[in-house]
Amino acid sequence: MPDSSPDSLRRRKLVQSIGLGAGIALAGCSGDGGDGGSLEGDGDGGGDSLGTETGGGDGGDGGSGADVLHWDAGLPSNEEDLETALSNIQSFFEERTGEQLQITDYTYEDMRSAYLTGARSGDPDSVEGVLSHLTEYIEADLIEPIGDKAEALEWYDGYVESTIEAMSYQGELYALPYTGNGRALIYRTDILEELGQDPPETADEFLEIGRLIKAETDVTPFHNCTKDGGVRAFQEWMSHVYQHTENLYATDGDGWTLNVDADTLGLVFDKYYYQVWASDDPIADPDQLGTGWQVNDPEYINGNLAMIECGPWIRGWTSGPEIDDEDAASQVLDENTAVDHLPYAEGGERGTYLEVKPVMVNANSENQDLGFEAVASRCSPTVMEKQKSHSPGNYVTPVHEDVETTLESENWMPFTDVFETGRALAKISWGPVRQEFYPLMQEVAYGETDPYDAGSTLHSNLKSLEGDL
Template identity: 55%
Template sequence: MKALGVGAAAGLAGCGGTGGDGAADEMGGDTGDGSTTSGDGGSGDSGNAPLFWNYAFPNDGTDPIWKDTFLKNAEERIGQEPRMGRFAYEDLRQKFLTGARTGDPDVIEGVLSHLTEYVKADHLEPIGGFAEGLPWYDGYVQSALDALTYRGKLYGLPYNGNARAFIVRQDILDELGQDVPQSASAFHEVGRMINSEYDDIYAYHNCTKKGSVRAFQEWMSHVYQHTDQLYVPDGDSWKLNITADQLGQIFDNWYYQIYAADDPVGDPDTLGTGWQVNDPGYLNGRWAFIECGTWLRGWTSGDNINNSEKTKDILNNKTLVGHLPRGEGASKGTFLEVKPVMVNTHSDQKETAKGIAASFASPDTLTAMGEDAKGNGMTPVHKDVESTITNENWAPFTDVFKTGRALAKIGWGQVRSPFYTYMQQVAYGKTDPYEAGDQFHDELKSLASEL
């Protein structure tokens, strides 16, 4: 039987390990109990230290190099340490959208899709003038700044960036005499070969949990293989920039063939799961291929890891990073994640809040981030911060990063909601992938005037 061990199954309920909790990155939307783990999440007025909400710092007992450096920089810049509250990303998003007008928190960290929603809700303070006055401002990667700019205004400082890559068990391919698949059809063929040859490994897993941030980002990675942007500006509105057939092909290649086909590439028993199964599954030797970001490399211990030495061996000696396999007519492209730190426009301490943002996104703090969670520093967003990549098999992440595309500045919630429905209908075999592509295309087209 192909099954996860008891230890793995017990650990998949949450994030853990060096880089696991902090490196959850954008996947954090799938987990978390909403509780704070440092400082407090309560109300703060001008008589209190400014409040910083985040899900960035690890919560796994590792040496807090990154956090300590940030607090030191913040104290030097604003004269005090900020209070901090820690929440999973989906909780951060919900709490900020509903409560930002109270003035709490003063500063918030998040993922790129959050920034657009916060701007449209009038919750973010433009910080372009302040940012340009920072002595290290010119060192930020321009694509990272562009990703945080909306209608000519900068709404955040970048602190972390990665692009979704294909994570490959090179040793398995070598045993089978196969090359890393470049096309989706070759990927399916090799994947089915792996499933037939190994009793304890499935070829591939991706996220199909409804509401999963990672599931949406994986889908967008394949969208970006067919088009530079799902929506493009059209005067004061937006225009859909993908065909129904391309959407159907994505559903076919990455959901129907994976789970619903007669000879599935993935394990249908893991349908409806998120990153909590995806990433630890690879780290424990369960999957031969996944789509993932740089944080994976730093995750070698914790409750989700069955055997740290085995995991380190997989990551250091048996893993190769490459571009995602491409469908017919597609080219290299993937989801670019740029994570911002942002200022609440309703804060009564906005200048102090900008100082916190600057302290968090400064080169010194970013360098410490790489020391603390090396996966987070593999593709730095500032030229004065060196990549933490030391393994040549992981070096292609820098090439993948160059092909990444940031989300258009639309209200993505309206796109995500129907995506989950069609994705699951296809993955569970309830809808033909190309019929889903046609229906989803019509729905996305009708949304264009509302974004």
């Protein structure tokens, strides 16, 4: 997930298929786990510690001699689980094609940057990503329509219709999905129960409860992502925009028109950024301003936050270098956590950012048939079922009817309801939109700009983009 998920908080790994085994070479990287503009872009894209090229910025093949190259940022972070996940995908691919599959593990930000700059070389043959990537790659003519091939798959009809719609643009299917979710409010049941509070339904209730938690406990009430360029910051903002409109931009003939007013943008800035971070009584820790999901998710799991906005991947994250105490983390997630819809501001309703992750074929690949087979392998229900054992968070709200939800806890079951309120990104070029959003979001969160002035400025700036999307 992202950038958007803890699975990107790791070193990049180059994996080569060798029968049923996998050779793993580790490469250092930095980054937000997003896609550079989501969205992110501060990774180094370098080679691994053994001197083997990972693909980095120019999409090199690592010298493995593999038949097809796939880039992916949605794999498990735990090394043992990663090897199992890779084996599941590679074995299925080899059974279907008789060929070998090489997989390069990236952060989303590094992968997006490397793909935009290097995909025309022909590598990789296929690439995983987030929805905003799909739009950018379509606009740049970097991915190939796959409709005919996809419809010929024996399992094609089982995909959830809304997820296939999210993969499509102007009547063409450009990707297949393997995971999807809606952003929800994750909260500590033990803290709210101790204070006699129900989960907040509105933004005002949310702020009131946050300030009560701040006054009565030692736990920081809330954190959301304010990192410049952070995928989660953009997705969280869009979640609240979608509580007021079905689309930030709506189709208008052959173009797009802004579909939200300035006051609504100011309201979102006010309730979820100014009041949270910069007001006289903030409910977030100002020392954590400018941080992304790398603080957000682990701080909640480690028991230091009472509420966050998050997707279901957090459900299975109880180990790794970011986790202080595995037993305590399990207790937080298994016994003291519940899920509800995101609180909405005045004039809004239940709604959230719908994340559906696409897997795509490089339009410049010399092995497009094999590239599609990599897509099919990554997104097959057979592989998804196998991946559930080590990536349960990816299958809380499955994108295929043959994959059962991994949810067992009643406290986490509302994710299925949240998923139904999700709205996918319109198929526009989101890079310019994000570039306008990030600086104003930060100015509001840092208390440098009035939220409604920021809303007015953002509205004007987004309006000016209509003809360029």
